[in-house]
Amino acid sequence: xxxxxxxxxxxxxxxxxxxxxxxxxxxxxxxxxxxxxxxxxxxxxxxxxxxxxxxxxxxxxxxxxxxxxxxxxxxxxxxxxxxxxxxxxxxxxxxxxxxxxxxxxxxxxxxxxxxxxxxxxxxxxxxxxxxxxxxxxxxxxxxxxxxxxxxxxxxxxxxxxxxxxxxxxxxxxxxxxxxxxxxxxxxxxxxxxxxxxxxxxxxxxxxxxxxxxxxxxxxx
Numbered sequence: 001x002x003x004x005x006x007x008x009x010x011x012x013x014x015x016x017x018x019x020x021x022x023x024x025x026x027x028x029x030x031x032x033x034x035x036x037x038x039x040x041x042x043x044x045x046x047x048x049x050x051x052x053x054x055x056x057x058x059x060x061x062x063x064x065x066x067x068x069x070x071x072x073x074x075x076x077x078x079x080x081x082x083x084x085x086x087x088x089x090x091x092x093x094x095x096x097x098x099x100x101x102x103x104x105x106x107x108x109x110x111x112x113x114x115x116x117x118x119x120x121x122x123x124x125x126x127x128x129x130x131x132x133x134x135x136x137x138x139x140x141x142x143x144x145x146x147x148x149x150x151x152x153x154x155x156x157x158x159x160x161x162x163x164x165x166x167x168x169x170x171x172x173x174x175x176x177x178x179x180x181x182x183x184x185x186x187x188x189x190x191x192x193x194x195x196x197x198x199x200x201x202x203x204x205x206x207x208x209x210x211x212x213x214x215x216x217x218x219x220x
Contacts, residue, residue, distance in 0.1 A: 040112065041158040044097075050076040050178065051074070053073045076177065079186075081097075081186060084112050085159040087124075087200075090197035093115055094186070105131065109137070113141055124148075124158075125146055125148055126157055
């Protein structure tokens with residue numbers, strides 16, 4: 001039986017079943033079969049700042065101009081982004097919140113379960129305190145099972161990778177005149193990302209053994 005986030009991710013990457021009924025297939029009116037179990041990586045990116053950056057240009061002696069941004073900026077508030085990455089497809093479900101308390105986390109999980117009705121959900125989470133001690137909510141949602149990453153292994157939660165992609169491709173160096181503009185910008189990026197989303201493929205570089213000719217192990 002699969003019991004940990006590590007085993008779930010490894011089993012998924014190796015194409016192994018998560019259990020007798022985890023990836024059971026069903027037919028719907030002759031349509032292609034679909035999996036009844038979904039693996040999701042869930043986390044939040046807190047305090048994304050809506051910064052209005054000072055912009056301008058510098059005219060050079062040769063007549064050309066350089067445009068850029070200064071270090072001055074105006075703050076327009078922050079948003080916390082809750083996100084769930086479906087491991088099998090790479091698609092993202094995301095929503096904004098002012099805070100990242102337990103109530104906001106469970107509100108987001110309610111929207112996630114509504115997006116996958118009648119499915120078994122395996123949810124991979126880190127060990128943030130708001131992710132734990134949610135037994136009452138889990139009892140009310142028996143199709144959902146939480147799996148927590150081992151200590152110092154947050155890299156197993158693939159939504160963390162997506163947060164880095166979001167930051168690098170969409171947020172770094174941007175300027176916003178309002179919090180609403182920032183949220184709409186992120187929402188537009190999520191929609192565009194989902195149009196071309198693919199599951200992450202984990203790779204490992206080949207390690208080449210170094211040869212030590214004519215040297216003894218005690219000399220290394």
